[in-house]
Amino acid sequence: MKANPWITGMLAVTACTGCMHQKASAPALKAKATGTAIVVVSGDKQLGGIGARLSQPLVLQVNDDQGNAVTGAKVDLTGPRGVVLDPAEVLTDDNGQATIKVTLSGIPGRYEVTASSQDAHGKPFTLSVAEFAAGYQQEVGYEVNEKYCSRCHNPDSTVEQVSNYDNLAVKPHAFTSGDIYNKLSESDLSNIIEHGGPAMNRSALMPPYEWTLNKAEIQAMIAYIRLVSDPPYMAPGVVYGKH
C-alpha cells in the first residue's frame, strides 16, 4: 500500500501546526516566590517496572534559608532520555510541595531525576533523586528478596511482615548499602548466597541457598542487589562515558 503524498503532506502540516499550537498554549510558568533548597518529601528510590509509571509520585519541597516551605517557587525537572516527568515544570503548592508523576524508560537501570530552582538572586540550586527501573531479571530478584531474604536483611517491619533483623546476633546489611555490596564481586556474592555465611568466614546465621534457589534466581538476586545499591554499582572493566 502506498501512502498518498497529498494526504501525508497535509497530515504533516496539521501535525506541525498542532505541535506549534501546543507550545504556544502552554505559557511558561513564572515563579511567584523563591527558596534556597529542594528536599525530598517522598517517592525517591522507588523500584518500578521498565516503561511504567512509578506507583507513588515524587514529592519535593522547596524551602527558604530558615527551612520553611515556600509556596509558588518554580521547580524544573529533567531526567535521562526515556524518563517522562509530568509535569516537567511546576510551582510549589500551598504546602511548598511539588508532586511529579515519574514514568521510567524501557531500559532497566538506575535513573537520576534532577530538580532545579532559582533563589532570589537568580542563582540555581538543584537536587538529584534516584529511581530504579527493574527488567525481567531484577523483577525476579525482587521477588526472591521479598520471599526469602528481606525478613533478615531489611530492618523495617510492616504489619504483614515483621522483620527478623533485631533477632539476629550478627547483623546483615540492607541490599541498598552500596558501600558493603559494591566491594563484593559477582563471585563473592554468589558464593555467600549459594553456600551461606561460613563459606566466606561469616556467620552461619546467613543460610545457604544453593539447594533452594536455582542459578538463574541467584543471578537475578545479584542483579537486583546491583540495581538498588547506593552509591550506585559500577561494573569493573566497562568503559563509561565514551559515547
Add this chain to the structure above:
Amino acid sequence: MQTHKTGIISSIKAFVRDPFRMFGIVSVVLLLLLTIAPAKDYFSQWHGYQRQYLRFIQNRGDAVTLRRHFEGGIQQIWIPQLGVVDRCQTCHLGLTEASLADVKEEPFRAHPVMPHKLTEFGCVICHRGQGAATTVKEAHHSEMAGEEPILPARYMESSCGQCHQEPLEGTPKLNKGRVILSRYGCVNCHSIVLPDGTKMEASDNPPPLTHIADKTTREWIYAWLKDPTSYSASATMPNFNLSDADASDISAFLIANSVPQPGDTAEVSAESHGPAPDPSAGASLYGESFCASCHATQNAAGNLVGGDLGPELTNVGTKVKPGWLVAWMRDPQKYDPKTPMPQYRWSDAQLKLISAYVQSKTNPDLLANVHLAAATPAQIAHGKKLVIEYGCASCHEIPGVPKSDNFGPNLSRIGSKPVVQLVFLPGMEHTLPAYLAQKIRQPRSFGSSFRMPRYNFTASQVDEVTTALLALTDRSFSLPANLQLAAVHETNYRPAGQAGQIMTSLNCLSCHRINGRGGDMAPDLSWEGTSVQRQWLDDFLKNPNTLRPALIRRMPRFNLTDSERTILTDYMMTVYQTAAFQRDEMPLTGYPPELVEKGRQLFYSKYACQSCHIVNPNEDKGYIGPTLTKVGARLNAAWIFHYLKDPQALRPGTIEPNQHMSDDDARALTAFLMAQKTGAGQGAKR
C-alpha cells in the same frame, strides 16, 4: 508538433547509423542501472545504522572483539515452526554483546537478561512489530491491517503470558492482572477461554440477591448502587454511573423481588429483649474469633486493617438488619450456600455479643440524605428492565432474571484485536494497549450508551489488567503443543463423609488447601496426618494457639463439640497422609542423650536454626519460622527427619532453606527436636 516529431525520428535514425556512439551510450546506461541496487542499499536506513555502529564500537574498550562479531548486511532469525522471520538484528547490532549492557540508547544496547535465547523465539513474539521489515517505520509503527506496532516495554510481561498460563516469578504484573480478572468478576460478563480450552473462572463470590430484603434496606441498596466506594473503600463491585431515578428503581425492584426466607429474621425478637450486651466483651470475641483474618476495618488513621477474603466491615451496621445478622452468624450457608464464611458454632450468648458489636460499626452519614418515596409498580418494572439491561444477573443470583452467559464481548483473543477495528477518542494514542487502558479506566468515556461499569482501579492496577488482556492473543492459540503451558486449575476435591460435612460447614477450604483445592492463607493440610501427632491435633482444634507469633492471620476457635472434634481428628489422621514414607518409621521418644546433644550443637552452630526458630524461649529470638519450643509433642519424628532432608518436597514453596543435610545430621536434629516436649527448652541451654 509535426516538426518536433520528425526531429526525434531523424536523431534516432542518426543514432542507429552510428554503432560506436550507440554502444557507448547503452553501456553507460547499463552501468548506471547496475549501481542502483548497491546504492539503494548504501543509502538505506539500516545501512546507516550499521555504519554508525562500527563508528560507535571504535570507542569501546573491547572494540576488537566487537568488530570481530560484527556481520554486515541483512541479519535474520528464521523459525519456520513459529512463523518467525525477524530482521531486527540488522539494526539492533549489540543485542547479544554483554559488554554493551551499559549503553543507554537504542539500537545498539545489549538485550537485558531474559529467560529465553534470542534464537529460540526471535523478537516479534515478545515485542510485536513487523519482523521482516527493514525500515524503522514499518517495523515499529505500522498500524495497517494485519500488522501491529511495537509493544511498549511496560506491557512486556503480557508476551510471556501467551505461552505461560501459569504464574511465573518474573511476571508479577501479569500474575496480578490475571488475579484481578477473576477477583473483580470481569469474567462474569466477559468470557475468556484459555488455549487449553478451559474458561477463566471468577473468584469474587458476589452474594445472591434472592433474599436481599431480609438482609438490608432499600435505602442502603440505593446508596450502594450510586457509589459502592462510599460504603466501603475496598468494594469490588464497580460503579454503574446510575442516575438517582435509575438507582431508586433498581432498589425498588430488588426489594419487591426478594423472597423472604424463614429463619433469616427469626432472631429479632429474642435479640430485642434481654439486657444490652457489653460492647467491650463483643470486641474481644471479635478479636478472639480472628474475624480480621478475612474482614478488614478502617482504623482511626483511615487505613484498612485485616484480610480481604470477606467484605470490609467498617460500616456494616448501616447495612445489615440486626435480625438477619444474628441468623447469618449462626449459619451463613443457609443464606448463601457458596459463602466462604465458616459456621462458628457460637452459643446464643456469644451470638448476641458479637452481632451487637458488629452492628455497632455504623456510619449514620451514609444514609442521612437518602429519602425514597414508596415505589410504584411502574418503577419496579422499570427497575427490572434496568437489572436485565445492566446484566446484574451475570454476577448475582436474582429470582426471575436469568443469567446470560455472554453478556459482554468475549475477550479470549482481545490481545490481537487489530488497531483498525478500534474506535479511538480524540487525542488518544492509536494503540491497542492505550485503548484497553482507557476502556478499563473510564469505560463510559467512549459514549454514554456503553453499559460497562467503572472500577476503582489504581494506575498500577490498570496496567496489570491491560497486561493480562494483552496476553490473550491469536498466537497463544496457534502455538505448538509443547509451548502451551497450561494454567494451574483447582481440583474439585471435597472431603467425604461425616467429617466432610463438618469441614464444609467450617469452610476449611476457604483458607487451607487440601489435595489441590482451597485457599492459601493457611497451611496445606493434604499430609497433615503424617505431619502431626494425634493428641496435638485434638488439642489444637479445641484451642488453636498460634505457632507463628508474628502472624496476624490466625486459626479461629470454632467451638466444636467433643464428638465433632474426634470425627475430624480421626479423619485427618487417617486420610491426609503422604505416600512418600511411613508416619511411624521413627519413634516419638527414647533418643540417646548423646544424639540429642549432637543435634543441639548442629542446631545452634552449623545450621544456626535459631536465626528463624525459637527452642529456648529465654535465649532464642528468631520468629520467621514456627516456634519449636514444644515441637516434640506436635510433629512426628519421621516428618521432621524427611522435612529437614528436603523441606520443599513436603511443603512446596516453603522459605525454609534446603540445607542438603546428611542422614546423620538430620537424625541428630530430629532427636534434639523430639526432646522439645514441654516448652522448657530441654537440652537447649547454650
